[in-house]
Amino acid sequence: MKNSPPKVFLNFFRWYCHPKLVDHIEGDLIEVYQQRLKKSGEKKANIKFIIDVLLLLRPGIIKSINRSTYSLNPYAMLRHNFLISLRAFYRHKSSFFINLVGLSSGMACALLIYLWVHDELIIDKFNKKDSQLFQVLQNFHRDAGIQTIEGTQGPLAVALAQEMPEVEYATTVVPPHWFSGKGIITFGDAHLKASPQFVSKDYFNVFSCNVVQGDIRNLLPDINSVAISEELALNLFHTTDNVIGKLVQWNHQAFTDTYHITGVFEKMPANATAQFDLLFNFDAFVAKRQWDQNWSNSDPSTFLIIKEGTDMASFNNKISGFIKSKNPEAESTLFVQRFSDRYLNGSYDNGVPSGGRIFYIRLISIIGFSILTIACINFMNLSTAKATRRLKEVGVKKALGAARRTLIWQYLSESALISFISLLLALGVTFMLLPQFNIFSGKNISLEFDFTLVVSMGVIFLLTSILAGSYPALYLSGFNPAAIVKGKLNTSIGELFVRKGLVIFQFTISVILIIGVLVVYKQMEYIQNKNLGYNKENIITFEMEGQPLEKVESFRTELKKIPGIIHAGTFGHNLTGDHGSIELDWEGKTPEQRMNFANIEVGVDFIETMGIEFKEGHSPTMNGNPESQIILNEAAIQIMGMKDPIGKKVRYWGIESEIVGVTKNFNFESLHEPIKPSFFRVYPVMPYFIVKIQGGTEANTIQQIHKLYKSFASGFPFEYKFLDENYAKLYVAEERVSVLSRYFAGIAIVISCLGLLGLAAFTAERRVKEIGIRKVLGSSVFGIIYLLSSEFTKIVLVSILIALPVSYLITNYWLDGFSFKIQLEWWYFIGSGFFALFIAWLTVGTQVLRTAKANPVNSLKSE
Amino acid sequence: MKKYYLGEFEEIVLLTIGILNKEAYGVSIKNEIEARLKRDVSMGALHTALIRLEDKGYIRSSNGEATEERAGRPRKYFEITALGKKAIAYSKSTREKLWNAIPKIVLELKGIR
Numbered sequence: 023m024k025n026s027p028p029k030v031f032l033n034f035f036r037w038y039c040h041p042k043l044v045d046h047i048e049g050d051l052i053e054v055y056q057q058r059l060k061k062s063g064e065k066k067a068n069i070k071f072i073i074d075v076l077l078l079l080r081p082g083i084i085k086s087i088n089r090s091t092y093s094l095n096p097y098a099m100l101r102h103n104f105l106i107s108l109r110a111f112y113r114h115k116s117s118f119f120i121n122l123v124g125l126s127s128g129m130a131c132a133l134l135i136y137l138w139v140h141d142e143l144i145i146d147k148f149n150k151k152d153s154q155l156f157q158v159l160q161n162f163h164r165d166a167g168i169q170t171i172e173g174t175q176g177p178l179a180v181a182l183a184q185e186m187p188e189v190e191y192a193t194t195v196v197p198p199h200w201f202s203g204k205g206i207i208t209f210g211d212a213h214l215k216a217s218p219q220f221v222s223k224d225y226f227n228v229f230s231c232n233v234v235q236g237d238i239r240n241l242l243p244d245i246n247s248v249a250i251s252e253e254l255a256l257n258l259f260h261t262t263d264n265v266i267g268k269l270v271q272w273n274h275q276a277f278t279d280t281y282h283i284t285g286v287f288e289k290m291p292a293n294a295t296a297q298f299d300l301l302f303n304f305d306a307f308v309a310k311r312q313w314d315q316n317w318s319n320s321d322p323s324t325f326l327i328i329k330e331g332t333d334m335a336s337f338n339n340k341i342s343g344f345i346k347s348k349n350p351e352a353e354s355t356l357f358v359q360r361f362s363d364r365y366l367n368g369s370y371d372n373g374v375p376s377g378g379r380i381f382y383i384r385l386i387s388i389i390g391f392s393i394l395t396i397a398c399i400n401f402m403n404l405s406t407a408k409a410t411r412r413l414k415e416v417g418v419k420k421a422l423g424a425a426r427r428t429l430i431w432q433y434l435s436e437s438a439l440i441s442f443i444s445l446l447l448a449l450g451v452t453f454m455l456l457p458q459f460n461i462f463s464g465k466n467i468s469l470e471f472d473f474t475l476v477v478s479m480g481v482i483f484l485l486t487s488i489l490a491g492s493y494p495a496l497y498l499s500g501f502n503p504a505a506i507v508k509g510k511l512n513t514s515i516g517e518l519f520v521r522k523g524l525v526i527f528q529f530t531i532s533v534i535l536i537i538g539v540l541v542v543y544k545q546m547e548y549i550q551n552k553n554l555g556y557n558k559e560n561i562i563t564f565e566m567e568g569q570p571l572e573k574v575e576s577f578r579t580e581l582k583k584i585p586g587i588i589h590a591g592t593f594g595h596n597l598t599g600d601h602g603s604i605e606l607d608w609e610g611k612t613p614e615q616r617m618n619f620a621n622i623e624v625g626v627d628f629i630e631t632m633g634i635e636f637k638e639g640h641s642p643t644m645n646g647n648p649e650s651q652i653i654l655n656e657a658a659i660q661i662m663g664m665k666d667p668i669g670k671k672v673r674y675w676g677i678e679s680e681i682v683g684v685t686k687n688f689n690f691e692s693l694h695e696p697i698k699p700s701f702f703r704v705y706p707v708m709p710y711f712i713v714k715i716q717g718g719t720e721a722n723t724i725q726q727i728h729k730l731y732k733s734f735a736s737g738f739p740f741e742y743k744f745l746d747e748n749y750a751k752l753y754v755a756e757e758r759v760s761v762l763s764r765y766f767a768g769i770a771i772v773i774s775c776l777g778l779l780g781l782a783a784f785t786a787e788r789r790v791k792e793i794g795i796r797k798v799l800g801s802s803v804f805g806i807i808y809l810l811s812s813e814f815t816k817i818v819l820v821s822i823l824i825a826l827p828v829s830y831l832i833t834n835y836w837l838d839g840f841s842f843k844i845q846l847e848w849w850y851f852i853g854s855g856f857f858a859l860f861i862a863w864l865t866v867g868t869q870v871l872r873t874a875k876a877n878p879v880n881s882l883k884s885e
Numbered sequence: 886m887k888k889y890y891l892g893e894f895e896e897i898v899l900l901t902i903g904i905l906n907k908e909a910y911g912v913s914i915k916n917e918i919e920a921r922l923k924r925d926v927s928m929g930a931l932h933t934a935l936i937r938l939e940d941k942g943y944i945r946s947s948n949g950e951a952t953e954e955r956a957g958r959p960r961k962y963f964e965i966t967a968l969g970k971k972a973i974a975y976s977k978s979t980r981e982k983l984w985n986a987i988p989k990i991v992l993e994l995k996g997i998r
Contacts, residue, residue, distance in 0.1 A: 026956075043932070043936070045958050045959060046910075046911065046948075046958060046959060046960065046961035047911065047928070047932055048956075048958050049911075049951075049955040049956070049958025049959060049960060049961075050910070050911035050912050050915075050928060050932075050955075051928060052954070052955050052956045052958065053911075053912045053954055053955050054912055054915070054928070056954050057912075073927075074927060074928040074929070077927040077928065077929035077930070078928055078929040078932065079929070080929055080933060082933045082936050082937070083929070083932060083933065083936070
């Protein structure tokens with residue numbers, strides 16, 4: 023035939039048309055086409071043909087709506103597979119439950135870990151210009167290495183915005199954590215604690231902060247203006263309406279004054295690190311601290327919005343020497359880091375970011391993935407092991423013509439079914455555990471089914487189905503049907519190898535986890551109990567707010583009269599934070615000895631209350647000029663190389679002080695840091711109280727302090743903290759990882775043992791006849807036990823051998839982050855190995871014992 | 886009530902099959918309708934109607950010869966079944982009943998006759 027209708031459309035028609043109809047309708051189409059061809063030519067016939075084909079595309083003619091048996095087949099197969107799976111579950115209840123418990127707890131762990139990791143990853147990512155938001159950090163080059171701090175010079179932001187074309191906006195911020203404590207805001211009779219933050223004008227162009235009332239372009243017009251959060255407004259005025267213009271009293275260190283409200287803003291979202299209730303003008307900060315106006319002091323933080331498309335490496339090079347260009351005496355260099363990266367990468371090694379929290383996130387993620395893998399391995403092992411039980415099924419199916427692909431689908435759908443059930447269970451478990459999990463992870467996570475959660479659940483589900491189902495699916499479907507039906511099936515070497523290898527993998531991970539948990543636990547114990555050089559037991563601290571210093575002093579005198587109080591002192595700087603450092607000068611100082619000394623400002627009796635011991639000398643005598651006397655620690659004297667320091671002079675800021683005492687070394691800040699050289703300056707009175715209480719009388723004594731406090735500062739809240747709480751805060755990250763890893767390791771071990779139990783049961787069942795014959799021929803129960811358990815022992819021993827070096831490397835790496843750390847003892851490793859072996863024996867033991875003790879007659883007579 | 890259900894187009898197709906008497910297959914039905922009623926019939930509409938009629942049991946089909954002009958595809962011939970005959974008879978009688986019930990004056994006023 024010369025002329026034929028357009029091929030593409032004909033094929034299209036053949037594709038969509040119901041197979042029963044295709045023949046004669048196609049015939050009709052072609053016949054009409056031929057008629058049209060004669061009557062009106064090829065072109066018109068083609069167009070009309072196309073129109074006909076398109077008009078035929080309707081229900082009744084298309085395949086999918088048809089009523090044929092063709093489409094019923096997959097559905098029937100699916101139903102069949104489902105039925106077979108359910109029957110298999112029902113018949114092999116024990117392995118079904120092992121799989122279900124293993125997979126669902128593995129998935130629950132994975133889900134919890136996902137939620138935690140997700141919550142960590144979004145911290146500080148709420149800003150609209152997140153990708154352009156950078157923080158300026160300062161490096162100090164010292165003999166001991168480069169020290170990185172987040173404090174920068176007051177005028178830096180303005181200068182950078184003016185002189186660097188790459189900078190779109192720059193703002194100076196004094197964040198809430200810069201201050202040692204909160205302040206008190208007063209309106210009428212209401213006194214509330216609140217966290218302040220000082221910001222310069224461009225703050226709102228840099229950070230996303232919603233201003234509900236007031237003019238965002240000029241929210242803080244003068245140094246007496248303040249903006250408050252909606253929450254604070256509600257607590258203070260019980261409304262957010264018409265609060266602008268109201269006068270409030272603010273009591274906080276040097277910034278105590280009357281302020282007028284010029285704006286109301288929404289509180290920062292929960293995933294912001296800086297949580298503040300009040301915003302002040304940065305000029306108010308500088309007004310009280312004139313020295314922050316020059317280029318030689320570093321206090322506030324500087325944040326920049328960098329123009330898009332800027333090459334950050336060259337920008338970093340450009341600003342590196344910026345401070346030096348302003349202040350020739352300065353030695354520090356600058357660099358910028360993306361603000362939202364700082365939460366996870368907040369550690370600095372030699373002046374460059376070097377990890378931080380991200381280490382724990384990776385660690386926990388790896389643990390989560392390992393647990394899920396262990397659970398999947400259980401499924402793989404048990405399915406292949408019990409394959410013999412289902413061989414007949416496979417053989418018959420194959421003999422009846424089932425394609426290999428069909429069988430693969432069958433086993434994959436079986437694993438999908440069980441992982442779906444597990445996922446539902448895991449969701450339930452996660453939901454129930456979440457409140458507990460929130461408590462010890464210090465989070466406020468809720469199970470919200472948003473897009474990312476659903477997608478990640480889908481991924482976990484698919485991953486589990488494929489991971490758990492692929493090996494049995496490929497393995498079972500590969501059998502030769504003739505061999506199966508005849509009953510000849512040799513388990514190949516490769517198969518045994520894979521199964522053993524998987525168990526070895528499981529136990530290797532378990533042993534690594536046991537060792538890891540042990541080392542983390544030991545290190546935490548060491549930190550908690552280490553002799554810090556000061557005593558942190560039974561000590562409380564609290565703030566005396568809004569009171570003149572004379573009143574504070576008389577309060578201290580009254581306080582000392584309470585019988586349960588051993589010591590009562592005051593302080594400005596605590597021992598758990600960084601309060602800046604000063605360079606000291608002394609006679610005979612060499613240029614190499616240039617070094618910053620940590621500055622600790624305290625009140626009278628602080629050193630005694632903390633139980634810090636003097637090596638020589640004594641506390642300063644209060645002679646009216648507190649700056650004339652100074653106390654150094656041993657580390658400082660050592661660096662200065664001073665002999666007989668008592669009576670010698672040191673100078674700083676043009677002040678000359680006499681060394682009156684040297685204390686023994688004590689740890690301050692966290693044990694991640696080495697002991698720094700430091701000095702005390704002792705003033706008669708400081709705003710924070712520190713009180714040592716007689717052990718056992720805490721409740722009563724604190725009540726009396728409270729009463730006394732009320733009579734001195736009525737209306738102000740009395741909030742105290744135990745010093746060990748502050749101390750514990752330094753190791754929150756480690757403590758959480760310690761607790762989390764303990765739970766997860768426990769779960770991993772339980773899941774591994776479940777798998778081992780299943781395998782042991784299976785082996786025992788398969789060898790039941792062999793054992794019967796052995797017993798008949800005179801083998802002892804012990805001999806049988808040895809025979810059965812030696813195989814498992816070998817597997818576990820191999821995994822211990824692999825696990826030891828790996829865990830040594832990992833734990834060593836983790837401990838490197840601490841300046842004060844435990845030594846890794848050999849018995850941590852050997853002990854953990856034996857522990858794993860012991861657990862494995864225990865798991866296999868009951869099963870083996872039952873088999874070994876069984877009466878051989880029972881196993882041999884049935885055939 | 887719905888003893889026999891026939892759509893308007895279905896009825897036309899059924900009647901045409903009757904007219905063609907044993908020579909009714911897709912193209913001939915299409916041509917016949919187009920010639921007699923001066924209306925375009927798309928292949929899609931026709932075949933859907935045929936499938937529906939066959940489902941309802943009003944027509945039955947048998948495969949015919951394959952010809953060259955159909956590129957070797959067989960023709961499918963349609964025939965009215967006994968049920969189909971009852972259906973058109975029922976349809977005709979209901980219409981007639983309704984026609985007869987219309988007062989003459991209405992039709993005259995409208996000027997239809």
